[in-house]
Amino acid sequence: MTATQPLQIGIVQRTRQSPFYAGTIRAGVKGFSVYNHMLMPIYYESPEADYWHLMKNVTLWDVGCERQVEITGPDAFHLTRLMTPRNLSRCRIGQCKYVPIVDENGGMINDPLLLRLGENHFWFSLADSDVLLWAKGLAVGYGLDVKVTEPDVSPLAVQGPNADPVMRDVFGDWVTKIRFFRFKETELDGMPLLIAKSGWSKQGGYEIYLRDGRYGNQLWDRMMSAGAKYDIKPATPSTIERIESGLLSYGNDMTLEHNPFEIGLEKFCDVDQAFDFVGKAALQKVKAEGITRKLVGLVIHGERIPGCSRHWDIEKDGEPSGKVMSSVYSPRLEQNIALAMLPIMNTNIGTEVIVVTEWGERLGATVSPVPFE
Amino acid sequence: MTATQPLQIGIVQRTRQSPFYAGTIRAGVKGFSVYNHMLMPIYYESPEADYWHLMKNVTLWDVGCERQVEITGPDAFHLTRLMTPRNLSRCRIGQCKYVPIVDENGGMINDPLLLRLGENHFWFSLADSDVLLWAKGLAVGYGLDVKVTEPDVSPLAVQGPNADPVMRDVFGDWVTKIRFFRFKETELDGMPLLIAKSGWSKQGGYEIYLRDGRYGNQLWDRMMSAGAKYDIKPATPSTIERIESGLLSYGNDMTLEHNPFEIGLEKFCDVDQAFDFVGKAALQKVKAEGITRKLVGLVIHGERIPGCSRHWDIEKDGEPSGKVMSSVYSPRLEQNIALAMLPIMNTNIGTEVIVVTEWGERLGATVSPVPFE
Numbered sequence: 001m002t003a004t005q006p007l008q009i010g011i012v013q014r015t016r017q018s019p020f021y022a023g024t025i026r027a028g029v030k031g032f033s034v035y036n037h038m039l040m041p042i043y044y045e046s047p048e049a050d051y052w053h054l055m056k057n058v059t060l061w062d063v064g065c066e067r068q069v070e071i072t073g074p075d076a077f078h079l080t081r082l083m084t085p086r087n088l089s090r091c092r093i094g095q096c097k098y099v100p101i102v103d104e105n106g107g108m109i110n111d112p113l114l115l116r117l118g119e120n121h122f123w124f125s126l127a128d129s130d131v132l133l134w135a136k137g138l139a140v141g142y143g144l145d146v147k148v149t150e151p152d153v154s155p156l157a158v159q160g161p162n163a164d165p166v167m168r169d170v171f172g173d174w175v176t177k178i179r180f181f182r183f184k185e186t187e188l189d190g191m192p193l194l195i196a197k198s199g200w201s202k203q204g205g206y207e208i209y210l211r212d213g214r215y216g217n218q219l220w221d222r223m224m225s226a227g228a229k230y231d232i233k234p235a236t237p238s239t240i241e242r243i244e245s246g247l248l249s250y251g252n253d254m255t256l257e258h259n260p261f262e263i264g265l266e267k268f269c270d271v272d273q274a275f276d277f278v279g280k281a282a283l284q285k286v287k288a289e290g291i292t293r294k295l296v297g298l299v300i301h302g303e304r305i306p307g308c309s310r311h312w313d314i315e316k317d318g319e320p321s322g323k324v325m326s327s328v329y330s331p332r333l334e335q336n337i338a339l340a341m342l343p344i345m346n347t348n349i350g351t352e353v354i355v356v357t358e359w360g361e362r363l364g365a366t367v368s369p370v371p372f373e
Numbered sequence: 374m375t376a377t378q379p380l381q382i383g384i385v386q387r388t389r390q391s392p393f394y395a396g397t398i399r400a401g402v403k404g405f406s407v408y409n410h411m412l413m414p415i416y417y418e419s420p421e422a423d424y425w426h427l428m429k430n431v432t433l434w435d436v437g438c439e440r441q442v443e444i445t446g447p448d449a450f451h452l453t454r455l456m457t458p459r460n461l462s463r464c465r466i467g468q469c470k471y472v473p474i475v476d477e478n479g480g481m482i483n484d485p486l487l488l489r490l491g492e493n494h495f496w497f498s499l500a501d502s503d504v505l506l507w508a509k510g511l512a513v514g515y516g517l518d519v520k521v522t523e524p525d526v527s528p529l530a531v532q533g534p535n536a537d538p539v540m541r542d543v544f545g546d547w548v549t550k551i552r553f554f555r556f557k558e559t560e561l562d563g564m565p566l567l568i569a570k571s572g573w574s575k576q577g578g579y580e581i582y583l584r585d586g587r588y589g590n591q592l593w594d595r596m597m598s599a600g601a602k603y604d605i606k607p608a609t610p611s612t613i614e615r616i617e618s619g620l621l622s623y624g625n626d627m628t629l630e631h632n633p634f635e636i637g638l639e640k641f642c643d644v645d646q647a648f649d650f651v652g653k654a655a656l657q658k659v660k661a662e663g664i665t666r667k668l669v670g671l672v673i674h675g676e677r678i679p680g681c682s683r684h685w686d687i688e689k690d691g692e693p694s695g696k697v698m699s700s701v702y703s704p705r706l707e708q709n710i711a712l713a714m715l716p717i718m719n720t721n722i723g724t725e726v727i728v729v730t731e732w733g734e735r736l737g738a739t740v741s742p743v744p745f746e
Contacts, residue, residue, distance in 0.1 A: 006381040007402070007404050008379040008382065008403055008404030008415070009379075009381065009382035009406065010406035010415040011380070011682045012406065012612075012625060013624065013682065013683055013684055013699065014501060014622065014625045015406060015624075016683075017682070017683050029380070030380065031380050031381030031382060032380055032382065032383065033383035033387075033388060034388065034406070034407035037502075042383040103509055103513075104509070104513050109506065128410070129410075129506065130502055130503035130506055131506070133482065133502065133503055133504070133506045133507035134506035134507070134509065134510045136507065136510065137507045137508070137510015137513075137514060138510045138513060139510075139514070140476075140510075141510060141512070141513060141514015141515040143514075239385075249387065251386065251387030251388075251410060252385060252386045252387045309390070310389075
């Protein structure tokens, strides 16, 4: 059952407005999702037009919904290490690290970017789940001397091949010299900022963390003005680009039911390190026994179809065989592409399966390399 | 800045569909919010028409988004007690209790209904936050022998003055004899159910907890058919009715920044009990020192205005003085009514304040008793 017309979103206090909300409305945003209890813009001109602009020019994204969990205090590094199987013993101040967060069973709780601001000062820049409550629960239970909060910090992303000139014009030459997954703390016209070379696309760019929400309008307008000569446009995280590039989306491609090895994040799991992070025994077992299913790329054959709004069934030789986790039509590749969780024996490149869409259509599909090309 | 046209909601796997989703689409739902990472219908005919039907007849609500956290295992009662300041020493099997959940500082994490299904078997039927992660974090940190999960359980609410005859026709006489805030486990045509005399309105009714999502369509259709002779209509939790009745909404009327004493839940806080729940010392201090602000009713004068989409400022004698947390126009009382967090010295009934709306209008308002009459 699918609605025959666009459905409206209810806008209430509970689904909070980011500091850039007014900017996105002025820029003509067409709709929202909700992410970390905050409204997240989903498209402006059209998902496809926004995608092409990201691929060819430069775009400005309100990703204020990437909320931060800030951990400070004498036990801050200890708590941070408890929360991830990634080995953080060499994590430096000024560095970003992509870190799986897992529960005691090794199940995925979130896949944030970790930023180390000081010896005992960390931000987790989150995907969509209340890691604040997980971190606080661990801290209380273990009796750790930490402060765990959601600070007034809201990222604004500048993404696309022309991100560098825009950033240079606003901040100066130094900014383009920030290395990938490094950040600098700075200020602009009194606005307290942190700028990272990062972002949820493979098109290059920056995330500007605004550290005082009162400046949301000022920062949005400043970036839009500075970007005008490079034809900047408002856009959003792109489902098309991120599936093409193989970037994962928490809640879509994985949930608490999946461990990092099943979704290709084993390289961020050091289960042999000395430090006893939460879930270590569970992930050691996974590593020793091997996984039974794996997230892979899938090309779904036939005409252009809408992306899935819920996980679709997959069949192989007439038997149920996994789920489509995310799918979209790629206008660049002129193919329907997807990420799918398949039984390990069906994950070889070239394996043929049948996808059953939410409207009951049965379509052939082929396991494919990611990124899609 | 407000959008000039309705904004669309993005429907993706991450914002999950309840088992009753297809039913709500068939019934003509017009929009959704997101609640506990699940789509929650917001209205059908209009918020006002749906409200009148709730007040005068009977309505069926998809509240599958009230997700359950299930706690079982030898330490289940211990963990459950850790999570709330309410004294659970006399909580019986078959009973529902409205329980604040607070953090180590006494801040509100959620305000669910607790259901005791067995000596060591509990459900928290949740407002909008990931209590699953809080409970799991505490369990891991304290090393408790429990299992904490989100089971396949989805509530469907039958609310309104004609709820009794509908329920009697479907389940038999026994169902109307369930006392308020009690529940029974039962079955209907093979569908595993739990029926509670409860619901997020003061119009009377039931919540039917479906314990196997595969039956979502069957249960929805069965209730709609049985209700036809009582003129049942699809509806949703009503902002109008719940503010009139003084029912609280987590994320709107309160957040982690507020303690239970500030929002009128002191009667559910036994800070002198022997059991050491999380946040006990913090709430003992609050009780000893008294609160500095309090949630009260407010009548906002003048013509009908839209409800707030973010918290509005309040002024008293030219100074900032609290926030409007929720507001709505009541067509029954023909007044704009609100719940507001005010400094304690301004909370006496009859106190006059100024409300500054999100579009900059300044309106007189009067502190009023709740429920509104």
